[in-house]
Amino acid sequence: MIDRIARVTAHVVTIPREVPYLGPLRAGEVVNRAGYIVRQGNRTLYPTQDRSIVLRIDTEAGLTGWGETYGIVAPEAVRAIVDDVLAPVLEGRDPSAPAVIHEDLYDLMRVRGCFGGFYLDALAAVDIALWDLLGRRLGVPVSTLLGGRRHARIPAYVSGLPRASLAERVDFARDWQARGFVGFKFAAVVADEGAEAEIAALRQGLGPQARIMADLHWKYSAAEAIRLIRRLEPHGLAFAEAPCAPEDIAGQVEVARAVGVPVALGEELRTVFEWLPRLAARCMAIGQPEMGHTGITEFCRIGALCHAHHVALMPHAAIGVGLFMAASLQAASAQQGLPWHEYQHSIFDPNRHLTQPTGSTHMTCESGFYTLPDGPGLGVEPSPALLVQITA
Structure with missing residues (x-):
């Protein structure tokens, strides 16, 4: 019997760190109200804590696959994409073809210009979880x-x-x-x-x-x-x-x-x-x-x-x-x-x-x-x- 995806959930994880990524603050670098700093060397935004998005896919038969994506800046944007766009499309689908599902999800938003950025980060988490799920089902490593x-x-x-x-x-x-x-x-x-x-x-x-x-x-x-x-x-x-x-x-x-x-x-x-x-x-x-x-x-x-x-x-x-x-x-x-x-x-x-x-x-x-x-x-x-x- 075909097992189907029952639920897709995304979670923001925050891990405190003593020293910001790339080292201590330099002259002119300050922590803003959202907890970010702008590195003067390359004018790029970095967090002062480690953050990530952990994604979970559960099937009707009780199997679980785990994924993760980049979440160091505006992680709620990725979670919203999962909750509002991806999860409703994935629920009820056979999870056994990760590459096919990846292509289908990519197609959903391409005409709106969403073929990069946060949308692809969300797809990455789903894709990793589907491969993990398939490997667990078959009892072999992803490799x-x-x-x-x-x-x-x-x-x-x-x-x-x-x-x-x-x-x-x-x-x-x-x-x-x-x-x-x-x-x-x-x-x-x-x-x-x-x-x-x-x-x-x-x-x-x-x-x-x-x-x-x-x-x-x-x-x-x-x-x-x-x-x-x-x-x-x-x-x-x-x-x-x-x-x-x-x-x-x-x-x-x-x-x-x-x-x-x-x-x-x-x-x-x-x-x-x-x-x-x-x-x-x-x-x-x-x-x-x-x-x-x-x-x-x-x-x-x-x-x-x-x-x-x-x-x-x-x-x-x-x-x-x-x-x-x-x-x-x-x-x-x-x-x-x-x-x-x-x-x-x-x-x-x-x-x-x-x-x-x-x-x-x-x-x-x-x-x-x-x-x-x-x-x-x-x-x-x-x-x-x-x-x-x-x-x-």
């Missing part, structure tokens, strides 16, 4: 549903060095190096003495074998980015991420052709329709899909596009409780060209207790590698600590 696991372990690089001074950031990176990590990414937005001074100090502190990356956070014009990256190259820059505005495809192409290191892009892009013109223009050597924006279906289609364009896949990792992180690891493990996966240590480690394994092992990140959970579906599910928040 098996996607064709099989190529990588039992995934190399991880340390992302972000949230300390107040450059000396403290170098010491912090060295602590991670002592734990077995060899890749480190700094944020130009909070490199107070400049990106060149930042990478020079990190290179001196970490030695010649360390892989050092720079996240430029869309801060520069193409010309400015080219000049900066060329100054960073002598210090052994591994790649330059997000050099100029995400809508400036021509500028991204200009940067990619003018510098001697790979350019990484893509965390803000949600569908193959956004990825294809950038890949065709050859404006990146590394693609960084963010599971919280794409969902599993689009993530895998993006991975196939990157493979066809000889672009390495290096998934992004955003603020979340761990459900879409598990989805990212499951989907990434089935990809071929996978040199690294981002490791947001200030999020993954303190929030890991919010999930528990569906099998015998939990996801971990130690000694420079992610280890995947072995249970069915995503391999993880909300722990009692998280269930308390979403059932209150």
